[in-house]
Amino acid sequence: MNEKKDTIILAFESSCDETSVALVRNGAQVLAQSTATQIQSHQRFGGVVPEVASRHHIEQIIGCLDDVFQQTGLGYTDLAAVAVTYGPGLVGALLVGVSAVKAVAFAHNLPLVPVNHMAGHIYAARYTAPIEFPAMALLVSGGHTELVYMPQENDYQIIGETRDDACGEAFDKIGRVLGINYPAGKEIDELAHQGKDTFNFPRAMEKEDNYDFSFSGLKSAFINTVHHADQIGTKLSHADLAASFEQSVVDVLAEKTVRALHNFPVKQLILAGGVAANSGLRTRLEKECAQIQGVDLLEAPLKYCGDNAAMIGAAGYVGFKHGNRAGMTLNAEPGLEFPWLSV
Amino acid sequence: MKILAIDTSNRPLSVALLEDQTLLAENTTTVSKNHSVTLMPAIEEIFKQSQLKPEEIDRVVVAQGPGSYTGLRIGVTTAKTLAYSLNKELVGVSSLAVLAKGVQADAKTLLVPVFDARRDNVFAGGYMWDDGQLKNVLPDQHISFSKLCKQIMGKEVCFIGADVAKFANQLKELMAGQDYRIAPAESAVPRAFNLGTLGLLKEAENVNDFVPRYLRITQAESQWLKRNPQEGKKHGPYVKKY
Ligand SMILES: [Zn+2]
Numbered sequence: 001m002n003e004k005k006d007t008i009i010l011a012f013e014s015s016c017d018e019t020s021v022a023l024v025r026n027g028a029q030v031l032a033q034s035t036a037t038q039i040q041s042h043q044r045f046g047g048v049v050p051e052v053a054s055r056h057h058i059e060q061i062i063g064c065l066d067d068v069f070q071q072t073g074l075g076y077t078d079l080a081a082v083a084v085t086y087g088p089g090l091v092g093a094l095l096v097g098v099s100a101v102k103a104v105a106f107a108h109n110l111p112l113v114p115v116n117h118m119a120g121h122i123y124a125a126r127y128t129a130p131i132e133f134p135a136m137a138l139l140v141s142g143g144h145t146e147l148v149y150m151p152q153e154n155d156y157q158i159i160g161e162t163r164d165d166a167c168g169e170a171f172d173k174i175g176r177v178l179g180i181n182y183p184a185g186k187e188i189d190e191l192a193h194q195g196k197d198t199f200n201f202p203r204a205m206e207k208e209d210n211y212d213f214s215f216s217g218l219k220s221a222f223i224n225t226v227h228h229a230d231q232i233g234t235k236l237s238h239a240d241l242a243a244s245f246e247q248s249v250v251d252v253l254a255e256k257t258v259r260a261l262h263n264f265p266v267k268q269l270i271l272a273g274g275v276a277a278n279s280g281l282r283t284r285l286e287k288e289c290a291q292i293q294g295v296d297l298l299e300a301p302l303k304y305c306g307d308n309a310a311m312i313g314a315a316g317y318v319g320f321k322h323g324n325r326a327g328m329t330l331n332a333e334p335g336l337e338f339p340w341l342s343v
Numbered sequence: 344m345k346i347l348a349i350d351t352s353n354r355p356l357s358v359a360l361l362e363d364q365t366l367l368a369e370n371t372t373t374v375s376k377n378h379s380v381t382l383m384p385a386i387e388e389i390f391k392q393s394q395l396k397p398e399e400i401d402r403v404v405v406a407q408g409p410g411s412y413t414g415l416r417i418g419v420t421t422a423k424t425l426a427y428s429l430n431k432e433l434v435g436v437s438s439l440a441v442l443a444k445g446v447q448a449d450a451k452t453l454l455v456p457v458f459d460a461r462r463d464n465v466f467a468g469g470y471m472w473d474d475g476q477l478k479n480v481l482p483d484q485h486i487s488f489s490k491l492c493k494q495i496m497g498k499e500v501c502f503i504g505a506d507v508a509k510f511a512n513q514l515k516e517l518m519a520g521q522d523y524r525i526a527p528a529e530s531a532v533p534r535a536f537n538l539g540t541l542g543l544l545k546e547a548e549n550v551n552d553f554v555p556r557y558l559r560i561t562q563a564e565s566q567w568l569k570r571n572p573q574e575g576k577k578h579g580p581y582v583k584k585y
Pocket residue numbers: 117121141274306307
């Protein structure tokens with residue numbers, strides 16, 4: 001039996017279409033993780049249907065929980081705490097994880113650590129290297145696009161975010177136009193590598209003096225270009241379309257991020273979220289960071305870029321150390337956000 | 344046998360601890376706006392009142408549906424996880440049967456608990472007392488209220504539930520000349536004590552596979568099936584583990 005020199009946290013994640021449970025040691029080592037993905041179910045509908053997602057979570061949650069105990073041979077007495085994503089996300093989906101974690105905390109009298117899903121995405125990078133402060137995180141996923149400043153551990157402040165579509169959402173929407181199944185990010189990324197930026201789509205808000213993003217103009221320009229070509233009977237290169245779209249996204253994200261790095265001296269730029277797997281974005285930010293003195297790029301391992309419980313365990317460990325606790329009244333908070341930078 | 348019973352299937356919230364047929368503690372409210380916030384504190388409270396520890400129970404009994412999808416998931420997830428992590432038995436009972444259990448009647452009376460399912464639809468079932476046992480004689484179903492009335496015509500009917508009042512005008516029309524009554528108001532709220540006694544004799548379920556009985560597939564899926572009639576059950580699997 002573990003002598004509790006180590007802090008082992010049992011973590012739950014169910015905010016969207018992945019049911020995931022993990023056992024994490026000291027916020028840095030994944031002892032076991034079991035994830036059930038529903039992508040194939042939602043592909044029927046071209047996107048995540050909340051009620052369907054909630055139903056799948058309740059089918060999967062105990063199986064995932066059982067897996068991590070079976071894989072490690074650990075028991076409840078080995079645990080220091082339990083942690084859970086309580087927002088942001090789909091309310092019905094979040095409620096499955098929140099209800100389950102409260103039942104475990106009550107049954108075994110364990111401290112309960114509430115975790116913001118976005119802090120989880122940032123801490124996925126912890127599985128590459130320790131996070132050093134102050135740090136900046138660029139969070140890009142299907143639901144979120146934001147720049148988060150972290151002056152110290154357990155302190156997250158938004159400095160900019162998307163005004164309309166999330167970055168990953170834009171990928172899915174133009175994917176539909178190109179006949180690519182949801183989630184479209186990976187396939188568009190591959191396609192982009194075979195093409196060139198020939199369409200020169202708009203770079204929204206690129207020169208504006210803030211850290212906010214916008215992708216709806218780009219999305220409209222893309223859709224109009226394709227529809228116009230359809231009407232006059234021309235065939236456009238999907239590879240060039242994808243490359244042009246991706247280049248515009250990468251330019252906007254990189255421009256704003258670099259501006260933030262110049263105004264907020266940090267030790268690390270953390271690239272996090274599902275879209276962090278995009279190779280065009282990774283390459284570009286690597287190049288940009290190499291040119292800024294003292295800033296290292298820290299990327300989450302590819303396997304922890306999507307939604308998973310390991311990242312919740314890593315962020316939960318930090319929250320646990322800092323005394324973040326929730327009681328039995330913990331509720332799902334679908335619109336949960338970090339505070340904005342206080343100036 | 345010590346039982347924890349949980350019903351969050353509709354607006355009321357009820358939890359109880361029982362020892363066999365005897366009630367130890369019960370917490371029943373109709374003012375809970377959010378079962379996610381109120382369920383666990385209510386469970387904590389009845390354990391405290393009865394001076395029991397979670398590991399001392401033998402079985403968790405949960406109202407499995409039909410009812411509010413979100414309410415069912417909060418109750419069922421909590422029940423599943425408690426049963427799994429305490430290594431106790433899990434039993435599901437019809438949420439409609441819980442209401443029927445609260446009404447004593449003679450062996451000729453058809454008890455018809457009703458939940459509003461909107462757009463003139465209801466969740467309803469038919470139950471009868473037979474030799475001290477409550478029997479399900481008409482399966483729980485999602486059905487239009489007028490069809491339900493057709494199914495139960497010619498019987499001595501007793502409607503149960505807070506939602507019956509919403510159908511008062513239709514009742515007069517559809518059940519004109521029929522022998523029916525509405526159960527008194529105090530039986531319209533489900534009580535976890537009744538749930539627990541119903542769950543006492545049932546066989547334990549597989550905890551992992553246990554899901555709510557929604558009695559309806561989702562709108563997205565029914566539309567998808569209409570567009571893809573040949574797919575049916577062969578499609579899938581929808582969830583992949585890694
Ligand atoms: Zn996410």
